[in-house]
Amino acid sequence: MQAFCPNLNNKNIKAEFEELVDAVGEDLAYLAWHRSEGEGLGNHPGLADSEAFKTLLTTKANDRKAALK
Numbered sequence: 668m669q670a671f672c673p674n675l676n677n678k679n680i681k682a683e684f685e686e687l688v689d690a691v692g693e694d695l696a697y698l699a700w701h702r703s704e705g706e707g708l709g710n711h712p713g714l715a716d717s718e719a720f721k722t723l724l725t726t727k728a729n730d731r732k733a734a735l736k
């Protein structure tokens with residue numbers, strides 16, 4: 668299996684990855700990025716638009732950091 672690492676040269680990807688690092692720490696951020704097949708969490712098609720993530724955002728007062736945790 669190929670590892671999925673964020674392309675930190677892309678400013679949008681870098682910002683999303685840094686948001687994830689801030690929420691869960693670097694080790695877990697890399698693991699989450701890999702497990703989401705390089706899509707990150709907040710933009711992963713199976714998560715970002717999911718009812719579960721929307722519910723988390725709502726219950727966390729739209730605080731993405733808290734929802735990502």
